[in-house]
Amino acid sequence: MGIEIITLLIVVSLLTLMALGVPLGITTLTVSLGTAILYFGERAGFFIVAANVGEVLHKYELIAVPFFVFMANVLERSGIAKSLFDSMAILGGRFRGSVAVQTCVVAVVLAAMSGIMGGEIVMLGLIALPQMLRLGYDRKLSIGIICGAGALATLIPPSVVLIVYGLAAQVSITKLFAASAVPGLLLASLFIVYILIRVRLNPAMAPIFDIPETGLPLHQRLRFLKGIVLPGVLITAVLGVIYSGIATVTEAAAVGAVGALVVAAVRGELTWVMARDAMRQTALTVGSIIWLVLGAVSLIGIYNRIGGGEFLREMLTSLDIAPLLIIAVMMLIVMVLGTFLEWIAIIFITVPIFAPVVIDLGFDPVWFGVLFAMNIQIYYLSPPFGPACFFLKSVAPKDIELQEIFLAVLPFIALQATGLFLVLFFPEIALWLPGLFD
Amino acid sequence: MRRLFARCAAAMDGVSVFIGQACSILLFACIGVSALEVVMRYGFDRPTVWSTELAMTLCATAWVLSVGYVTERNRHIAITMVEILVGPRVWRWCLLVQMLIAAGAIFILMLALWDPAIKALRHMEHSGTAMNSIQPTYLKVLLVVGCVLYLLQLAANITRWVQRTDQDIGHGH
Amino acid sequence: ATARAETLTIQTSFNAGDFSTQYLTETWLPKIKEMTDGRVEVVLSPNGSIVPAKETPDAVAAGVLDGDFTSVNYFSGREPAFAIMGDLISGYDTPEQMIGFCQEGGGEAMMQKAADALTAGEVHVVACGPYSREALPARVAIRTFEDLNGKKIRSPEGLAAAVFQAAGASPVSIPFSEVFGALEKGIVDAADASAYVNNDATGLHDVAPFPLYPGIHSMPSMQFTINKAKWDGLSETDQTALRDWWYSAMRAMTVEVAKKDAELAARDDAGDKIEVINWAQADRDKLREVARKQWEEFAKKSDLAQEALDTNLAYMKQIGLFKD
Ligand code: NA
Ligand code: NA
Numbered sequence: 001m002g003i004e005i006i007t008l009l010i011v012v013s014l015l016t017l018m019a020l021g022v023p024l025g026i027t028t029l030t031v032s033l034g035t036a037i038l039y040f041g042e043r044a045g046f047f048i049v050a051a052n053v054g055e056v057l058h059k060y061e062l063i064a065v066p067f068f069v070f071m072a073n074v075l076e077r078s079g080i081a082k083s084l085f086d087s088m089a090i091l092g093g094r095f096r097g098s099v100a101v102q103t104c105v106v107a108v109v110l111a112a113m114s115g116i117m118g119g120e121i122v123m124l125g126l127i128a129l130p131q132m133l134r135l136g137y138d139r140k141l142s143i144g145i146i147c148g149a150g151a152l153a154t155l156i157p158p159s160v161v162l163i164v165y166g167l168a169a170q171v172s173i174t175k176l177f178a179a180s181a182v183p184g185l186l187l188a189s190l191f192i193v194y195i196l197i198r199v200r201l202n203p204a205m206a207p208i209f210d211i212p213e214t215g216l217p218l219h220q221r222l223r224f225l226k227g228i229v230l231p232g233v234l235i236t237a238v239l240g241v242i243y244s245g246i247a248t249v250t251e252a253a254a255v256g257a258v259g260a261l262v263v264a265a266v267r268g269e270l271t272w273v274m275a276r277d278a279m280r281q282t283a284l285t286v287g288s289i290i291w292l293v294l295g296a297v298s299l300i301g302i303y304n305r306i307g308g309g310e311f312l313r314e315m316l317t318s319l320d321i322a323p324l325l326i327i328a329v330m331m332l333i334v335m336v337l338g339t340f341l342e343w344i345a346i347i348f349i350t351v352p353i354f355a356p357v358v359i360d361l362g363f364d365p366v367w368f369g370v371l372f373a374m375n376i377q378i379y380y381l382s383p384p385f386g387p388a389c390f391f392l393k394s395v396a397p398k399d400i401e402l403q404e405i406f407l408a409v410l411p412f413i414a415l416q417a418t419g420l421f422l423v424l425f426f427p428e429i430a431l432w433l434p435g436l437f438d
Numbered sequence: 439m440r441r442l443f444a445r446c447a448a449a450m451d452g453v454s455v456f457i458g459q460a461c462s463i464l465l466f467a468c469i470g471v472s473a474l475e476v477v478m479r480y481g482f483d484r485p486t487v488w489s490t491e492l493a494m495t496l497c498a499t500a501w502v503l504s505v506g507y508v509t510e511r512n513r514h515i516a517i518t519m520v521e522i523l524v525g526p527r528v529w530r531w532c533l534l535v536q537m538l539i540a541a542g543a544i545f546i547l548m549l550a551l552w553d554p555a556i557k558a559l560r561h562m563e564h565s566g567t568a569m570n571s572i573q574p575t576y577l578k579v580l581l582v583v584g585c586v587l588y589l590l591q592l593a594a595n596i597t598r599w600v601q602r603t604d605q606d607i608g609h610g611h
Numbered sequence: 612a613t614a615r616a617e618t619l620t621i622q623t624s625f626n627a628g629d630f631s632t633q634y635l636t637e638t639w640l641p642k643i644k645e646m647t648d649g650r651v652e653v654v655l656s657p658n659g660s661i662v663p664a665k666e667t668p669d670a671v672a673a674g675v676l677d678g679d680f681t682s683v684n685y686f687s688g689r690e691p692a693f694a695i696m697g698d699l700i701s702g703y704d705t706p707e708q709m710i711g712f713c714q715e716g717g718g719e720a721m722m723q724k725a726a727d728a729l730t731a732g733e734v735h736v737v738a739c740g741p742y743s744r745e746a747l748p749a750r751v752a753i754r755t756f757e758d759l760n761g762k763k764i765r766s767p768e769g770l771a772a773a774v775f776q777a778a779g780a781s782p783v784s785i786p787f788s789e790v791f792g793a794l795e796k797g798i799v800d801a802a803d804a805s806a807y808v809n810n811d812a813t814g815l816h817d818v819a820p821f822p823l824y825p826g827i828h829s830m831p832s833m834q835f836t837i838n839k840a841k842w843d844g845l846s847e848t849d850q851t852a853l854r855d856w857w858y859s860a861m862r863a864m865t866v867e868v869a870k871k872d873a874e875l876a877a878r879d880d881a882g883d884k885i886e887v888i889n890w891a892q893a894d895r896d897k898l899r900e901v902a903r904k905q906w907e908e909f910a911k912k913s914d915l916a917q918e919a920l921d922t923n924l925a926y927m928k929q930i931g932l933f934k935d
Contacts, residue, residue, distance in 0.1 A: 021521070021529075022536045023514035030543040033550070040675065046550035047673040048662060053547065054554065055663040057498040057577045060490065060786040066465045066497060067472070163788055170628030172814030173791045245796030247476045248789045254472035279462035286465070287458070287504030288513045301661040305620065305675065309660075355628055390515045403519045479798070485763060485783045487772065554669070561729075566688025568772030568782050574665075574688060 003311040010035060010299070018384050028295035036302050048305065052298045060250065062293070066286045067253035068119030069395070071260040072126035073278035078264035080231055085131035087227030097199035097206040099135055100145055101192050103128050107149030108188050109235060111156035118391045119253065121150035122285060125395040133397070138205035140408035141198060143400070147388045148191055148412030151377045156184035158242075158249050161373050164347050169355040171365045178434040179370045186429060187374075187419045194415055230263045285394045292390055313353045323361040327368070327424065330354050331375050338379025346379070347372075367423075370430040374420045381409045381416065444601060447594035451510050454591050458507020461500040468496040487568040495573050502584035509591040514540075534599055541592045548585035555582045616644070617845070618652045619677040619837065624664050624685065627657040630808045631742065634867055639860040646852045651845070655680065665689075668726060671838050672733035678837040683722070683739070684768055691912035692725045695919040696739070698831045700774045701895070701902035702923065706865045708930060709832060710740035714858060716926035721919050722834055728915060735842040737850075738835045738857045743868045745829040746876075748810050748819035749801035750794050752886065756894040765790055765802035771828060773905045778898060794819045803829060807872035811879075820885045824876045827890055827898055833861075 010031055017027040029049075036045035056062070075081045085099060092098025103124070110120050124146045132142040154161040157177035166173040199206040238256040241247040247255055264270040312333060319326055330350070337346050351372070358368045380388045383406040393402050423429050475489035508514060516536070521529045558575040565573045598604040625632040636655060643653050662670040665686060667679035687694035696718070703709045712718040723736040753759060760779035766772045772782035783799050793799045795818035804810050807824050816822055835857045842850065879885040890898075910920040927933050 017539070018517050019520055020535060020539075021516050021518050021532050022539050023516045025514065026536075026540045026543050029547060030539060033543060033546050037546075044673045044675045046553070047669060048675045049547065050550040050554050051662040051666040051670065053551070054578055054581060055659075055666075057502070057581070058494065058663075060494060060788065063468065063472075063493060063497045066500070067469055070465065070469060158792055160788060163791060166791075166813055170626070170630070170809060170812035172812070172817065174795075174814040174817040241476070243796070245798055246480045248785060248793055248798055250789065251472050251476050254469045255476060257469045258473045276462070279466050280459055282465055283458055283462040283500055283504045284508055284511060284513050286501055287461070287508040288515055290501035291505060291508070292515055301675075304656060304660045309656075310654075351627055356633070384517065393515050394513070401519075402515070402517050479763070479783070483761075483763075483781070485781050487782060487784050490784050490786065557669075561689060564688040566684070566686070566694065566769055567767050568769055568776075568784050570688065570769050 003307045006035070006039075006306060007308070007311070010303075015384065023291070024385070024390060025291040025293075025295035028299060030295075032295065032298035032302060035299075035306075039302070039306055048301050049298045052301050053294050056290070056294050056297055062118075062290075064250045064253040065118045065122070065289060066282055067250075067257045068123045069126070069285045070278060070282045071253070071257045072123040072395075073281050074257070074260040074264055074275070075231065076126045076130070077274050077278055078260075078267060078269040080260075080263060080267065080269075081127040081131055082134075083227035084231045085128070085135065089135055091228075094208050096203060096208065097195050099132060100137060100141065100195045100199070100206060103132065103145055104149045104188055104191050104195070107145075107152055108156060108185070109239075110150075111152040111184065112158075112239060118289065118387065120153040121147060121388050121391040122395045124150045125392045129392075129396060136207040138202075139400070140404070141195070141205050143392065143396075143405050143408035144410075144412045145191065145195065147381050147392055147405070147409045148415065149188065150392075151380050151388050151416075152184055152188060154380075155180050155187065155370075155373050155377060157181060159373060161347070161376050162369060165351060165369045165372055169351050169365055169369065171355075171369055175366045175434040176369045178436075179366050179430040180373055182433055183370055183374060183419060183423050183430055186422065187377075187416065190415045190419055191412065194411065230266065234259045234263050288394050289391065292387075309353060312350065316353065316357060323363070324424070326357065326361060327363065327371070330357075331371065331420065331424075334372070334375045335379060335382065338376075338382060338385065346376070364427065364431060366434060367427045367430050371420060371423060374416065374423060378413055378416045378420065381413050383409075440601065443597050444603070447597040450506075450590050450594035454506030454510045454587065454594075457587070458504045458510075461504040461507070464496045464500040468493050468500070471496065488571075491565060491567060491569050491571055491573055495571075495576065498577055499580060502580050503587065505584050506587040506591040509588060509595065512595075530599075533604075534596070537592055537596050537599065541589060541596070544585050544588045544592070548582060548589070551578065551582050551585065555579045616649055616652045617841075618654060619841065620654045620656060620661075621678040621680050621835075622656045622658075622661050622664075622667055622670070622676050623679070624658050624681040624833070625655075626809075627660075628812070630806070630812070630868065630871060631864060632657060634864055635860060639856070639863070642860075643853070643856050646856055647849045651849055651853065668729045668734055668836070671836055672730040674838055674840075676838070677841050678737075678835065680835050681833060682831045683725070683834050684831055686725075686729065687769060690725055690728045690915060691909060692721075692728070692915035692919040694768070694770045694909060695906065695916050695923065696722055696725060696832060698768070698770065698829055699902075699906060699920075699923055700771050700828050701899045702906070702927070703830060703932065706741045706743060706830060706869075707862070708932070709830060710858065710861060710865070711930070712923065712926045713739040713832070716929070717922050718926075721922050725915060725919070726834070726836060733839045734836045735839045736834055736836050737842070737854050738861075739832055740858070740861050741830045741832045742861050742864045743806040743830070743872070744826045745803065745805055745831065746807040746810060746826045746872070747801055747823040747828060748794065748804055748815045749821045749823060749888075750797060750819045751800050752821045752888060753801060753823060754888055755890070756897040759898075762800040763798070765793065765799045768803070770905065770909050771803060773909065774828065774898075774902045777901045777905055791815065791818065806868055807875055808868060811875050816879065816885050821888055822876075822879075822885065823888050823890065824872065825889065827895060 013031050014027055032049055036049050088102045089099050129142055129146055162176040163173055166176050237259055238252050241255050242252045334346055355365055358365055389405040392405055471489050471493045475486055479485040555578040558578045562572055563574040564570045640653055643651055658664055667681050670676045671679055683693045684697035687697055718739055719736055722739045726734045726736050762780045763783050764775050764780045765785055766775050766782045767784045775782050785793050790802045794802055804815055876887045880887040906920055910917040
């Protein structure tokens with residue numbers, strides 16, 4: 001059986017199982033086991049799945065996820081999140097959509113303290129989403145903002161995606177980080193402009209916080225900054241330990257989790273019951289996330305072993321089109337693979353094939369790395385296999401269904417694609433900052 | 439017979455919830471270990487060789503063993519769009535199919551993980567790092583235990599489905 | 612003679628973009644086909660792309676992979692002999708010496724014994740040896756043996772960590788994905804990474820401008836194994852060809868990487884951003900003395916590890932690295 005047919009069969013069976021409502025981790029696991037056993041027989045098939053599944057528990061990057069979830073749970077349960085958003089709403093005054101815009105700004109700051117997407121999305125999902133809904137913001141808009149802006153964690157440095165890309169393609173990580181900063185801010189700006197346009201066209205999407213304080217002149221509203229002070233101190237402290245070299249990015253997340261407890265204690269809201277419930281909620285959330293990842297990774301090795309890489313290489317070399325179109329085809333391949341593979345798998349399969357081609361075509365691999373990271377963000381949001389959506393689902397209020405999240409992220413995927421095309425056609429957006437170093 | 443099954447299912451629920459809630463303490467310990475390493479390295483200039491491995495092990499234990507709790511609460515992430523299309527009666531059968539597929543997949547995964555776990559136990563695989571703990575062996579066995587918990591909790595959920603007592607718990611994912 | 616070429620899928624511990632991967636793929640993979648008159652082809656699959664690096668022996672045994680081309684350090688937690696065979700910290704001076712040990716000094720047979728400790732004789736060790744001496748990127752100047760004192764050095768592997776500790780440094784075991792940030796921010800002073808050419812490519816010298824080159828500590832040895840059944844299915848001519856091919860490729864790559872490393876180090880040393888530090892022989896000897904005690908400690912972990920050390924020491928004496 002040809003690899004094209006197998007690829008097709010894999011995608012079709014994944015979609016079928018998903019549609020039946022089978023948990024997503026089980027879906028990928030079932031397809032992995034099926035493919036492995038049919039293709040390699042029992043012994044080798046069992047081995048390849050077991051080996052890759054076992055490796056997930058050695059992925060150090062993943063341990064930041066519970067740290068973020070716990071931090072967010074504490075902030076949410078202690079009322080810190082509520083007063084933060086009240087303050088933000090009051091400070092924004094009668095400016096329509098101000099809380100949504102401020103959430104984007106907060107997301108950019110959080111992105112600078114997290115290298116992985118999952119952590120930031122669950123954090124925003126726990127803290128910002130209930131608050132935006134409480135303030136009457138449109139559900140779909142709020143969900144889209146959380147997923148779109150939360151995904152910035154892997155574009156704005158530090159970013160694990162860029163580090164893994166740098167290692168796989170042997171490209172300078174310093175330059176990748178420098179190159180990704182401006183595109184990250186560009187995406188955030190696109191999100192903000194989109195929000196402002198949407199709420200201008202349809203004011204019902206973003207009601208003004210209807211309390212007298214929002215009508216006060218700005219200098220009087222400033223005293224409501226106090227709700228922002230404690231979370232602000234916490235964020236500054238975490239960023240401080242990262243950028244001063246006290247702690248690694250993962251450790252900083254742990255410091256933040258301890259910090260959240262301290263902040264809650266300062267406000268007199270730290271109780272055993274609150275901390276215990278925050279921990280239990282964390283266990284449930286990370287428990288559902290890990291079984292999702294376990295299933296997804298086992299497809300990596302199988303797809304590679306049955307010649308997925310060769311298939312892509314031949315497809316690319318047989319193309320006789322303009323160089324920029326080849327880049328576009330590569331981006332498309334990443335998107336397609338993103339419907340059924342985990343991002344590390346995508347990097348393992350595609351980067352070794354793409355990077356030499358990109359360099360042969362005369363393009364800068366640093367620029368391609370940024371495009372790649374932007375593309376991974378699209379993959380992260382896009383249904384049916386959109387981890388960002390799954391992460392948000394794992395913490396969102398119960399009545400928010402996955403399909404609603406999928407619909408909500410569509411406009412933000414379009415914005416991400418816009419950003420991607422801008423960087424594709426105007427490489428300077430990415431390259432001018434690292435260019436200053438040479 | 440029916441009562442016996444119901445009692446077993448309820449007992450399994452209790453076990454899953456207990457283990458799941460105990461796992462939350464492990465996560466807290468994991469946070470503590472990671473924060474402690476920062477203090478030891480930055481404050482006392484004495485980095486430890488064990489913190490990374492210990493933090494990973496604590497976290498992994500919580501991840502894997504919370505599976506019963508997650509399954510009992512129906513918190514596995516799934517797409518439930520079909521429910522609207524097919525209506526509640528067909529959807530109820532879909533729920534059974536979902537659980538049976540999950541049970542089948544986890545059972546086969548358990549078989550796949552079995553040999554490596556036994557082999558690791560026999561040779562006591564160490565990590566080969568500076569700390570050289572038996573983490574690899576532990577994690578391989580842990581995954582098998584996780585599968586068993588998952589299977590038992592699925593059996594409890596299926597029992598409730600058969601006895602039509604699953605409605606009270608709800609199926610929201 | 613219509614037999615199709617036997618295609619062997621071999622997983623390596625090289626990263627996809629490593630210089631070595633590209634060099635082997637472009638220069639050496641075509642040669643194996645020539646050397647066997649088209650009967651054998653080799654496909655190299657990058658690190659972790661099919662199974663995690665430390666699982667390759669079992670993958671070869673199970674037939675998931677046809678063979679591996681991996682740093683054996685990955686298996687040191689399963690059998691301590693692999694730590695000795697994989698990287699005798701501060702032991703040999705040049706990769707050629709260690710290739711010599713494998714090819715003529717009983718290294719291959721020793722590696723086969725270690726491999727048999729992991730699987731039920733389903734893996735055949737064809738050849739072994741290193742191809743480069745790893746440089747040590749550092750963010751502060753470590754000019755002498757004494758300068759190691761108090762430095763925080765990322766060294767996850769057991770034997771390396773023990774040697775650094777014995778030399779007065781503090782080993783830190785952060786994962787590889789955090790190395791770049793840790794060097795940049797000063798969480799560690801130096802980090803075990805890769806060959807100079809690879810460290811240069813990933814930009815480690817931007818954040819760690821005092822690389823120690825030639826390196827002082829690490830020369831990771833690799834193994835080339837083939838699934839036993841596959842191996843037995845090859846003709847004797849092809850078996851010999853595979854072994855010769857591998858050693859030729861490794862020797863050529865050793866020369867190539869050394870040349871690249873030296874060029875880049877000379878370029879960097881001439882500039883003012885990076886200072887390349889080359890330890891004096893006296894300092895290297897001090898570290899080797901310290902290291903030797905740790906080898907002996909480590910060898911106590913298993914009979915096979917002791918045997919591996921004894922075989923190495925015998926060869927080192929034979930070629931004059933040790934007098935006693
Ligand atoms: Na980031
Ligand atoms: Na996707």
